[in-house]
Amino acid sequence: MKNTEVRGCCAASRGESIKKSDPVRMPFRTTGRTNPQEDMILIKGGKFLMGTQEKAGFPEDGEGPIRNIKVNSFYIDPHTVTNGSFARFVEETGYRTEAEQYGWSFVFYKLVSETTAKKVKQKVAQTPWWLVVEGATWDQPEGPDSNIADRMDHPVIHVSWNDAMAYCEWAGKRLPTEAEWEYAARGGLEQKTYPWGNELTPEGKHQCNIWQGDFPKENTEEDGYVGTAPAASFPPNGYGLYNMAGNVWEWCSDWFATNIHKRGGKDNPTGAETGTNKVMRGGSYLCHDSYCNRYRVAARTANSPDSSTGNIGFRCVMDV
Template sequence: MKFYKTMALLLCALLLLQCKQKQGKSGVENVTPPHMVLIPGGTFSMGAKSGADNLINANEYGVRVDSFYMDETEVTNDEFTKFVKETGYKTVAEKPVDWEEIKKQLPAGTAKPDEKLLAPGSLIFDPSKEIHNLYDISQWWTWLNGADWKHPKGPESSIDGLGKHPVVHVAYQDAAAYARWAGKRLPTEAEWEYAGRGGKPNQTYAWGEQLTPNGKYLANFFQGSFPLMNTKNDGFERTAPVKSFAPDAYGLYDMIGNVWEWTSDWYTADIHELNRKNLKAGFCSNPRGPEKSADPNEPTTPKRVIKGGSFLCSEQYCSNYRPDARMATAFDSGQTHLGFRCVKEVKR
């Protein structure tokens, strides 16, 4: 009898120990949610690394972020389909263009265009025109009525067979709506960049200093002569199914390339200077971005920060596949190479 009592006590002690190991400081159990990974909090140098690219200026500074969970992959068509079926949600690209909202972003007195131009649609990559230079993006970007997340290349296309590909043509509010439904949120720029470095903050890429070490392709980006000829050396011309490439040290897939990803931060060109002003003890803690958008090139268009680059980034053009790179995108814009992933708070 004594033997069984002793075994019972040992079993209870073991279960109690396991329970305590799962609890945070507040005693609330923390279990990594399905299909997410824990990104342990820490400090890193945010911004461009000196010598990383001859097109950028070094602007590193210290940032501290708390621990958080992050989706291991970009949100897929299958996942977004489930959200839409359960909620009946319609994306921005599926609704007529809101002229009252758009004219706020245009010069005063701009005449209202024909109603046909305000029909539902989105921006698609269509390099069928003659290309004269790499400055005029209208040579390969086209507004197409009927393009949306269910019809990524236009009204005659579909997502059949693309269930594991990242959902695209989602505006910021679409991504935020999905995140709320999933009990999550969109990452801040600082969280995204910290996670995107894969626990190796001093390297240009999560895997090292070379984009294609020993000729190996570790992300989905554009090879060849942009924008007309993609040699598909990485195996893909457009989006790739998530998990087509190896994960980083955290277990995150496709943080670089495949599709750009929304963050929750409003865009301002001088954010690094603003963050430096908030340094305490040498670090800026959990920065959340500016209070409003400020793009000097398009001051009337509210924009959010996107990160990670996409299948359209090439060494010739838009080589923004470094974790520190950032772009500004209109909050109401859906595009053929823009998606998202979510994060979730760690209970304390």
């Protein structure tokens, strides 16, 4: 049975745990990119049917009703920002993420070592599989005894919405609106459940990195991964975009609202004017049909702008 009350498998929020200290925003210098749209994919603008009313959806998340939306043309990264790209950003700017400033971030319990697990002092009460790990950061994803040496092509994680915005500023890009994200994720298909169609595993082949097995106890790893997969893994959608379902949640620019279809507009909508949480799209490696079936194209969730976890990343877009 789906649990529609708790979204803890989606991504934990800093609001669910005691902060160790208030982070101080650190200024950083921007160098700019000489050719920021290089390697990006041009998505030609048009109209599409946004949202869903299918039975597998979550109406309380504001997935519906289906509405006709128009977006202008834009460039989008073919995959999420990788550890390698984020490392260059940090090297050039000296930027410190909010996870580094807080001194901790959320990590899924099965990914930490026994040594780190013994040092954990806090868990999220409703979803105890989320551990508050001291020293968990983008370059130490599972805590101080981990590193990203063999994961430079994986999505950067433990990045907050604020961190993603800082990267975008440096790269001369921006975060996608929720409408742009869904338009791109659909890959030219209309009202399909996933970026590739309606069947989760066509011809028995896995198309994305999500949980298989009994969440949160056992992951059978049938898709080949227990944590993140490389950012450009699995077949791309019709627009050449990788991992628009599963792997890591992706930050969007919009404030989250469940009734945005009533007041968000239909021409290049940018979301609610104010709010407390930012939209996230795409699902992650922790999503499973039995608990958090939010790796569907129309699915959505939200988190506070300062939150970071081991399953949240982002990709960038640019205006044409």
